[in-house]
Amino acid sequence: MINYKNKQRPEKDMIFGIRAVIEAIQASKEIDKILLRRDMTSELSRELFAALNGLEVPVQKVPLEKLNRITMKNHQGVIAFISPVTYQRIEDIIPTLYEEGKMPFIVVLDGVTDVRNFGAIARTCECAGVDAIVVPLKGGAALNGDAVKTSAGALLKIPVCREHNLVNALKYIASSGIKILAASEKASENYNKVSMTEPIALVMGSEDEGVAPEHLRLCDEMVKIPMLGTIDSLNVSVAAGVLIYEAVRQRLAE
Numbered sequence: 609m610i611n612y613k614n615k616q617r618p619e620k621d622m623i624f625g626i627r628a629v630i631e632a633i634q635a636s637k638e639i640d641k642i643l644l645r646r647d648m649t650s651e652l653s654r655e656l657f658a659a660l661n662g663l664e665v666p667v668q669k670v671p672l673e674k675l676n677r678i679t680m681k682n683h684q685g686v687i688a689f690i691s692p693v694t695y696q697r698i699e700d701i702i703p704t705l706y707e708e709g710k711m712p713f714i715v716v717l718d719g720v721t722d723v724r725n726f727g728a729i730a731r732t733c734e735c736a737g738v739d740a741i742v743v744p745l746k747g748g749a750a751l752n753g754d755a756v757k758t759s760a761g762a763l764l765k766i767p768v769c770r771e772h773n774l775v776n777a778l779k780y781i782a783s784s785g786i787k788i789l790a791a792s793e794k795a796s797e798n799y800n801k802v803s804m805t806e807p808i809a810l811v812m813g814s815e816d817e818g819v820a821p822e823h824l825r826l827c828d829e830m831v832k833i834p835m836l837g838t839i840d841s842l843n844v845s846v847a848a849g850v851l852i853y854e855a856v857r858q859r860l861a862e
Contacts, residue, residue: 621690621753624683626652633659638691640750641666645675645685656686664772666746691751693763695770698777701740702784712786712807713855716742718774718823719814720844723749727758728845729812734762736852742769742777742809778826781809788827790819791851793841795830802831804855805862812848815841 623632632639642660646669660667675683698714705712715738720726726749733741748770749755756763771777782788786807791799811827813819824830833842833850842850 621692622679623688623690624679624681624686626650626656626684626686629686629688630656630659632688632690633663637688638694639663639665640689640691640752641668642689643675643678643687644669645672646670648685653685664745664770689750689752692753692756693751693768696740696767698740698742698769698771699780701767701769702781702786705739706784710739711805711859712784712809713738714740714742714781714786714809715848715852716774716778716781716788716809716811717748718744718811718819719747719817720812721747721749721814722844723752723755724758725749725843725845726751727755727763729848730755730759730766730768731762732845732849732852734759734766736856738766738852740767740769742771742774742781744774745770745772774820775822775826778809778811778823782826782828787829789851790824790827790830791832791847792818792824792830793832793835794818795832797829797831799831799833799851799854802829804858808855810848810851810855812844812851815844 623629629642642665644667675685675687678687702712715729715733717726717729730741751763751768778788786809788809788811789802790811791813811819811823831851833847835841
């Protein structure tokens, strides 16, 4: 079995070396995340830190050994992973949807870190006509080649909005007249008993922790999928598919 979590990305998805990464930032390359050697202190590294200041990209400080496991080339203590897509902002997407006369349908992923689940959800979203996927800047799955492959290319077609703060993003969504529904096992209402014909944002949480409490508080309603067997939850990509296509069913019925 392939261990996807530890599978290395191809070098074409990476930029390494301090000067190369600085130039990528200055050229506004879409960067998924940056790994830095934990104890960088050189003069050139200070120039890198200045370039990173204010950049909305996850930056992780790691031991030298981790960088060397990714590439043995002269990385100089920094590796940047390039995103295959250009991230968008939800503040730009929603007004455009209303201007086009559409009924917004947004999917928000809160803590979904598995690349294959992310890709599978994106594939379902594209097939179902979802308008955008919202993900957090930190604590979400990497948007890399594996995610694109699992999505069957859907991640190259559907807008992905990477937000620095999901609380603020959800508040903006709510202020835009969009009902926010959270999938939660704590819900009292089954998913097919709640209206999804109006503008909606569907929030899916991680399989182990679900939707974060601070995000649940911003939701208008919580819905659940009834579990009739002995296992108490579905895979998050399967659960997302059930809920997304319930919205499709209701909208088509109208």
